Amino acid sequence: MPRIRLDNLVKRYGDFEVLHGIDLEMEENEFTVLVGPSGCGKSTTLRMIAGLETVSDGEIYIGDRPVSQLEPKARDLAMVFQDYALYPHMNVAKNMSFALRLQRRPRKEIDEKVGAVAEMLGLTNFLHRKPGELSGGQRQRVAMGRALTRDAGTFLFDEPLSNLDAKLRGQMRAELALMRQKVRKNMIYVTHDQIEAMTLGDRIVVMNGGYIQQQGTPEELFKRPANKFVAGFLGSPPMNFLDAEIQSLGGQVIVSGDGFEIALPEEKAATASGHTASSIILGLRPSDLHYSPDAPEHEAIDLKVIVSEYIGAQSVLLCHCGAQKIEVELKSETPIALGETLRFAVNREAIHMFDRETEVAIR
Amino acid sequence: MSVAIKANRLTPYMFLAPAGIILIFALLYPIGYMVYASFLDWSPSQRIGQAEFIGLRNYINLWGDEAFRESFWVTIRFAGIVVTLEMVLGVGLALLLDRNIRGMALLRTVFILPMMIAPIVVGLMWRYMYHPTVGIFNRTLKNLGFEGIPWLSDSTWAFIAVVIADVWQWTPFIFILALAAMQSLPRSALEAAEIDGANEWQKILMIKLPLMMPVLIVTLLLRLIDAFKVLEVILVLTNGGPGLSTEILALRIFRTAQEFQELGEAAAMSNLLLMMLMALTIGMFAYNRVQEARLSRQRAAAEKDDN
Numbered sequence: 001m002p003r004i005r006l007d008n009l010v011k012r013y014g015d016f017e018v019l020h021g022i023d024l025e026m027e028e029n030e031f032t033v034l035v036g037p038s039g040c041g042k043s044t045t046l047r048m049i050a051g052l053e054t055v056s057d058g059e060i061y062i063g064d065r066p067v068s069q070l071e072p073k074a075r076d077l078a079m080v081f082q083d084y085a086l087y088p089h090m091n092v093a094k095n096m097s098f099a100l101r102l103q104r105r106p107r108k109e110i111d112e113k114v115g116a117v118a119e120m121l122g123l124t125n126f127l128h129r130k131p132g133e134l135s136g137g138q139r140q141r142v143a144m145g146r147a148l149t150r151d152a153g154t155f156l157f158d159e160p161l162s163n164l165d166a167k168l169r170g171q172m173r174a175e176l177a178l179m180r181q182k183v184r185k186n187m188i189y190v191t192h193d194q195i196e197a198m199t200l201g202d203r204i205v206v207m208n209g210g211y212i213q214q215q216g217t218p219e220e221l222f223k224r225p226a227n228k229f230v231a232g233f234l235g236s237p238p239m240n241f242l243d244a245e246i247q248s249l250g251g252q253v254i255v256s257g258d259g260f261e262i263a264l265p266e267e268k269a270a271t272a273s274g275h276t277a278s279s280i281i282l283g284l285r286p287s288d289l290h291y292s293p294d295a296p297e298h299e300a301i302d303l304k305v306i307v308s309e310y311i312g313a314q315s316v317l318l319c320h321c322g323a324q325k326i327e328v329e330l331k332s333e334t335p336i337a338l339g340e341t342l343r344f345a346v347n348r349e350a351i352h353m354f355d356r357e358t359e360v361a362i363r
Numbered sequence: 364m365s366v367a368i369k370a371n372r373l374t375p376y377m378f379l380a381p382a383g384i385i386l387i388f389a390l391l392y393p394i395g396y397m398v399y400a401s402f403l404d405w406s407p408s409q410r411i412g413q414a415e416f417i418g419l420r421n422y423i424n425l426w427g428d429e430a431f432r433e434s435f436w437v438t439i440r441f442a443g444i445v446v447t448l449e450m451v452l453g454v455g456l457a458l459l460l461d462r463n464i465r466g467m468a469l470l471r472t473v474f475i476l477p478m479m480i481a482p483i484v485v486g487l488m489w490r491y492m493y494h495p496t497v498g499i500f501n502r503t504l505k506n507l508g509f510e511g512i513p514w515l516s517d518s519t520w521a522f523i524a525v526v527i528a529d530v531w532q533w534t535p536f537i538f539i540l541a542l543a544a545m546q547s548l549p550r551s552a553l554e555a556a557e558i559d560g561a562n563e564w565q566k567i568l569m570i571k572l573p574l575m576m577p578v579l580i581v582t583l584l585l586r587l588i589d590a591f592k593v594l595e596v597i598l599v600l601t602n603g604g605p606g607l608s609t610e611i612l613a614l615r616i617f618r619t620a621q622e623f624q625e626l627g628e629a630a631a632m633s634n635l636l637l638m639m640l641m642a643l644t645i646g647m648f649a650y651n652r653v654q655e656a657r658l659s660r661q662r663a664a665a666e667k668d669d670n
Binding site for chain 1: 549551552554555556557558559560561562565569570573574576658660661662664
């Protein structure tokens, strides 16, 4: 039985519709990540599940129970906010025990729970400090601890790491993954950061413009993106898109465009020839292009290097392929010069094709 | 040190000088004058140089003056009651009106109107409303078949009447400050409380009020300082009567100088009032200092952990 289900969820502010009927099912104890650019409706969806925004249309089910008309407190949720939302006038212990104190649980039980969670998050020495006396990372941990102490059925995270600096964010991401192993609960996590989404999620839901673009495991989304938006959103550096034509030439199916000609492998060739239009968008991930001076002509692409960004062991090269721009990765020690033309072998099994009109993947 | 540098250092003081001079003439000089006068036996017909220096006798007289002691207590009682009522009503109204309903902007403006009316006018307005026969209160009561209330002629009712007028005028002050404080509360903390299971009352008692407390305490002290000095409304409404039932200190001072022509004694009273208000003001500043010190200590602790 799905634990949480969104059924045709709509959100309108006046006449302005921001969510256009979201359908989503989350399995029990699943870590679901809602990801998308700013304004895609991911936070609104989460806040509607939390009960902080009203539902304009549709229904939210937790278990079998419709909850869209219930108060937040009746939904058995815990939530971690982007700005931590700690109670500034209470110390860490009081912050963490707030929900339990409201439930009038026995003192002993509260102390034990707070103690256990504080231990797990390394907060034991800070229990008597106020939020103002904590650093950003510690506050973030307290916010997490407050949610954990509550022992709710579902955890909601609203961009919990986006107020931290890059290094701390990496650390907290690892801690979150660790906590995830210990706490098997429904978790819904909103982020605009695709790395957080890929590393944490059991299931990723990519949203854009108030619609779900695609959902699935990180691997599914990475390997088989449903459309150009998803393909471009997940992966770093992002996928390259080139305008291309499909043509049959001497028994082979070739995709060609400004400055390149690639022969498609059998399976892709069949799909491509089955497609109605011959004008497509070709998608190539930087990781599927390998520097290889001796690669055969129809399995490779020649690129003129414009800019080289050194980022350690790897460098990201911005190149020209004809008049179109394309990014590739290269081992930093490879001796190259700017302006030089290099040949990159294409992993042809990993080629993505999208319809130029609808931008939907051609499969 | 070169002349240029010296001139540079002096520049800020030159810009401050005009304000400083005005301050000396408009504030320090009158206060000094008043303190000096409180040691004199001085009537308005004399020039100040002709008045006899009598040391602390004015203050000693006050100590034994039953009427002064009475008006001192009236003042304390008045300030305590009105400020308590105003705080409760003002904060309560702010809690009620802190939401987005159509027409709320207009309603808020209406609520703060009384504060903008000159106190003398407020006094006159309420005097007509309290009028025993033609006033709106008694007419309404009579139309409903009740006895009229001796608003300004009975000592208990007169005190209640001035309290009502003051509460009417100054509750808005608390209201706008409380509303401003409430609207600057962190929204997400309130949402977190909602999810944690707090109902409206618990949100108010456990989150909103504690977070508003610093603003409320300063508001309370400001209002208290003001309530101790109130004069015009009561002067117009009851002129301190009946008996001494509504004679607050400011009115007593006014009458001592005007009617009894005892300038020295009036100055001594003013000094006592000034000292009381000074204590309140110092209390307010001390409270702010303590708050600031606590915040900076917290920040320092947080920064230490970051490194």
